[in-house]
Amino acid sequence: MTQQASLAALQERVAAVNDVLNAVSVLTWDSRTMMPTDGAETRGLQIATLTRLARDLLLAPETEKALEEAERATEGFGQDAAERRMVQQTRQAVEHHKRVPVSLIQERAALRTVAQAAWIDARSKSDFAVFSPYLARTIALSRAYADCIGWNEHPYDAMVSIYEPGETAASLKELFTTLRAGLQPILDAARARPQPRSDFLFRDFPEEGQRAFGLSLAERLGYDFRRGRLDTTVHPFEVSFTRNDVRITTRYNRNYLPASIFGTAHETGHGLYEQGVDAAHTRTTLATDLVGLYAVGGTSFGAHESQSRLWENHIVRSQTFWQRHFSDLRKHFPDQLGDVSADEFYRAVTRVEPGFIRVEADELTYDFHIMLRADIECALMDGSLAVDYLPEAWNAAIRRDLDLVVPDDARGVLQDVHWSTGYIGSFPTYTIGNVMGAQVMDTLCGRNPSLGDAITAGHYGILADELRTRIWQHGRRFTRDELLERETGRPLDPGPYLHYLRSKYAA
Amino acid sequence: MTQQASLAALQERVAAVNDVLNAVSVLTWDSRTMMPTDGAETRGLQIATLTRLARDLLLAPETEKALEEAERATEGFGQDAAERRMVQQTRQAVEHHKRVPVSLIQERAALRTVAQAAWIDARSKSDFAVFSPYLARTIALSRAYADCIGWNEHPYDAMVSIYEPGETAASLKELFTTLRAGLQPILDAARARPQPRSDFLFRDFPEEGQRAFGLSLAERLGYDFRRGRLDTTVHPFEVSFTRNDVRITTRYNRNYLPASIFGTAHETGHGLYEQGVDAAHTRTTLATDLVGLYAVGGTSFGAHESQSRLWENHIVRSQTFWQRHFSDLRKHFPDQLGDVSADEFYRAVTRVEPGFIRVEADELTYDFHIMLRADIECALMDGSLAVDYLPEAWNAAIRRDLDLVVPDDARGVLQDVHWSTGYIGSFPTYTIGNVMGAQVMDTLCGRNPSLGDAITAGHYGILADELRTRIWQHGRRFTRDELLERETGRPLDPGPYLHYLRSKYAA
Structure with a gap:
């Protein structure tokens, strides 16, 4: 495969992931601006399915193959060449998602649903005790998540890195x-x-x-x-x-x-x-x-x-x-x-x-x-x-x-x-x-x-x-x-x- | 696998397809009611990717496996039992999509984009000749599509069957x-x-x-x-x-x-x-x-x-x-x-x-x-x-x-x-x-x-x-x-x- 072809193959995989994630964004925007009240439950399922598909696309053997070829193709590129960055970012994401088991993702998603309801209830009653067990569980799963991703000095580093890479x-x-x-x-x-x-x-x-x-x-x-x-x-x-x-x-x-x-x-x-x-x-x-x-x-x-x-x-x-x-x-x-x-x-x-x-x-x-x-x-x-x-x-x-x-x-x-x-x-x-x-x-x-x-x-x-x-x-x-x-x-x-x-x- | 488990496995696959297709519908609704004008091009790519993913999910080996098990599990069911219908409909769709090569789908999608532009142009000029070559190509690809799906008496039967099964x-x-x-x-x-x-x-x-x-x-x-x-x-x-x-x-x-x-x-x-x-x-x-x-x-x-x-x-x-x-x-x-x-x-x-x-x-x-x-x-x-x-x-x-x-x-x-x-x-x-x-x-x-x-x-x-x-x-x-x-x-x-x-x- 030529250099260009192997980059194009990877780009095609990433483009599909991007399309799916943009679709998730449309569904989310709609749910917060337009959606009738009773649409919430099935909309949540649709978003979950699309997010899972994006992850599956990223972890598919075809992506790994395209990624390896693209890594070889960009070895000689400058450190901040756009192509090299694209390849590096894909590799980083693949390694990240490989480390997080599906079971933990599902546990976090399931918790989110009940935790949000508990929070709404707790806030209306102004009673932290109603929310407290759900927050404890959220922290426990966040800790498990941080341990999967990996951290050196502080488990918080792993969580912050998702939103603000470089901060600890x-x-x-x-x-x-x-x-x-x-x-x-x-x-x-x-x-x-x-x-x-x-x-x-x-x-x-x-x-x-x-x-x-x-x-x-x-x-x-x-x-x-x-x-x-x-x-x-x-x-x-x-x-x-x-x-x-x-x-x-x-x-x-x-x-x-x-x-x-x-x-x-x-x-x-x-x-x-x-x-x-x-x-x-x-x-x-x-x-x-x-x-x-x-x-x-x-x-x-x-x-x-x-x-x-x-x-x-x-x-x-x-x-x-x-x-x-x-x-x-x-x-x-x-x-x-x-x-x-x-x-x-x-x-x-x-x-x-x-x-x-x-x-x-x-x-x-x-x-x-x-x-x-x-x-x-x-x-x-x-x-x-x-x-x-x-x-x-x-x-x-x-x-x-x-x-x-x-x-x-x-x-x-x-x-x-x-x-x-x-x-x-x-x-x-x-x-x-x-x-x-x-x-x-x-x-x-x-x-x-x-x-x-x-x-x-x-x-x-x-x-x-x-x-x-x-x-x-x-x-x-x-x-x-x-x-x-x-x-x-x-x-x-x-x-x-x-x-x-x-x-x-x-x- | 128990009868129930094999049906559930198939249902999970179908549910994911349904989620993706509902997402396509949201994206389509949005494009016709809310989307700013310049969003059209990338929105089209997003819809194409999701539609392709739905088809891929349907034709994946996991679906075939779940389908075969569900077929065995529902053999004894009544002809119009909901479960049996679900299995039959999935089988029918899988066989349908297997017959249509991806290249033809892509050709039809590519033609659609240019044909629509040509039609808009032709209509504004009130000149059929502007649209005519695109319609000829549309008919040719429809004929190829009908031949893939298969028909007995008339090629139109295959096209009508997509929208109105039973009519010819x-x-x-x-x-x-x-x-x-x-x-x-x-x-x-x-x-x-x-x-x-x-x-x-x-x-x-x-x-x-x-x-x-x-x-x-x-x-x-x-x-x-x-x-x-x-x-x-x-x-x-x-x-x-x-x-x-x-x-x-x-x-x-x-x-x-x-x-x-x-x-x-x-x-x-x-x-x-x-x-x-x-x-x-x-x-x-x-x-x-x-x-x-x-x-x-x-x-x-x-x-x-x-x-x-x-x-x-x-x-x-x-x-x-x-x-x-x-x-x-x-x-x-x-x-x-x-x-x-x-x-x-x-x-x-x-x-x-x-x-x-x-x-x-x-x-x-x-x-x-x-x-x-x-x-x-x-x-x-x-x-x-x-x-x-x-x-x-x-x-x-x-x-x-x-x-x-x-x-x-x-x-x-x-x-x-x-x-x-x-x-x-x-x-x-x-x-x-x-x-x-x-x-x-x-x-x-x-x-x-x-x-x-x-x-x-x-x-x-x-x-x-x-x-x-x-x-x-x-x-x-x-x-x-x-x-x-x-x-x-x-x-x-x-x-x-x-x-x-x-x-x-x-x-």
Whole structure:
């Protein structure tokens, strides 16, 4: 077989896996936006079957044969040649899935169904004890899963590696120490200042106007509606079915305007990343997470979050943005915002106020919520924290970091869906996204002085072009740290993030 | 292996095929209702991959092994035991797909893409010559396909058997002869009468009101929105992703009210069939067309159409329906329908007026459009009609049957999408649906005299219960003719259909 033919044979196998995983994404999107209520059970079976087929395709003897030939064919290629990366990523995924027995996958899937129901029940009763046995089992199976995958220093390393390759319990501990030390004085300074007026955010904002503004916002940031759409859902998300069909979702709170605006900006950031992946990577490993069995173009959860947070916080939650665009928003809500100035609006949407709920947290307190969860996950995985003591550990951390007393489990340890779905190890990627977003933004602005002027002038296409060239187009070709090294000259560095928060909130 | 275990093993294989085919249906529904324009190309690849995987699953050695064991296990079962049927249907599908080489499937798929583009181009130019070479190739590949499947008397038999098992070129010829003879005098009588007033149907009917009435109409007929939804599309269709998620679509013509009303009634009829399949059949061959590789609960295209036409024509296009419900419709359009009576509305929506376009045809001329197409397909398949002479043959038939002169190819031979997508042999099922719908309705009303009163009183649940018990619940367990024999005591019989049309249009 020629070099080209053996690569093509492997690519054909990977393309089929990508097609199946994109189909899973369509089924998932549909289940969260369109599906009638009673369709849930059989939809779950369909998704399970497709996911199993994707894994079977990956572990089939035909793939192994194609892979071995492609490995020989790319031996002479450069380390970061796209072809070599594709072959390496396939090999890595094959070895990963070989190590995890089907029985464990089935056990985890079965647990997920009952654990989610138990979590919903527990949260409605605000009683952690109802969920506790299911979480204990989730941790036990996660530990078994980590042991299958393999780890050196800490079992949490294996779980984190699925979402954020390169990060470990130790690297996260170091990052969190720096962040806590840097964040605390900024938070203290912000809390010492009087609260701005924010009453107008809670007026009556009909969905129609929110949706119209959201659509214009996404378009303004560069989101391409010929390759996307914006729908309504309960828990907003972005999902892509190749770069040609990237969908975002939001929710409209009639009595709290910021939720849909910043939610839409956030998901638009994710969407821009996926729409910006090089067309040549379509249906390859460079647009498929073969380890996580998820068709995605972003190179890690943290890298993805860096783009959503960059657009949401550095652009849309900035003073210059509202100085320029507040009048557009007011056109949609002339009565509700008639007595509000652009600066008042900006100050209201950037006010700092520690609270119990992560998804409602401001920029300064958000990372404390994340670090708390990551610390807990880490301790649960190594057994240093028993599930039964989780509420106490949670409440103590909220007290220590935010000076708040958690009133009940529903507003504490039971607030997030993640653990009930078996996700252990993904929380840290939210904070990594914040850090990476600021680091990239800092470098881009430093390198190109006209970028700041363009943004101030409301021309976001220049920023999008920079990000597309430097990050989006590569898809999964480079790891997160490789991207950072290439573009910023160093690995993940919390300095620019703390600097950004300091100038925004403590100046 | 025990009897039960070997059946379960086969069922597991079939369930996976069903899951994949339902996923294909979700992807197809999405592509026709939700997908952004640029998503089409990769979506097509995804659907092709899933369809191929479904076929691979069916032809895998594991399926053959499970099938052989299940065949032994069900030898002693009754001929129409559900288990035996499931095994027989799987065997039949396996043998069918074994006979069709992958190369032919790929050739047909590749042709479909270019043929559809050529048809769109040809139709916009109203020039059959642009499409002609693609149709010639489609016929050649259909002939090759028919030869793979096998046929005795006529190659068209093989194509028709995919959509309507049991029908042949000969049986259709006989049916059409009876129908033509019976329809002509009814049509002549109807045309001899003065045309009723219909100007009000073409007034301005905003989509919102049409949609609200359509939703209430579907619900009134018994469609369950916890297991379904109604969306907008260009070419309306119904599709199910198991009985728990059955979706219907319609289109709203702002200046022609009947399109959405009767279109929605039609798709609701299809939807009721799928929602009514026994839950026990979910993910089995009794809810999967393993030959056509399509997850569907209805036993044939004709049987499916019988239910949609029954609800559309016998119920919603009836005088009693509008006597009872016209006031509901007028509530949505008080200005547009203020000067119209229920009887005027009924007469307008049942007026007879031969035209060129099949999808706009009335009840009396519709079958002439279908028979024309079936005759042509049959003649193309056996070579007695060359593709080049198709427009002449078409135009001559329209002249003979409807006394109209076709003005151009766009309003003649190029009007339907079917042939460009490779569908040869499905047209006759529309007329079979009309015939079967009337035959079933006639028997039900004859057997249960209170049914007519219930329908007149607007209680459609009794009819739905009857149809569910007698037809829907069985899914694909019985063939169309078995259903007819069981319920009406005889095979397909055009008598009741002609009787129904005569009393409606020539009384």
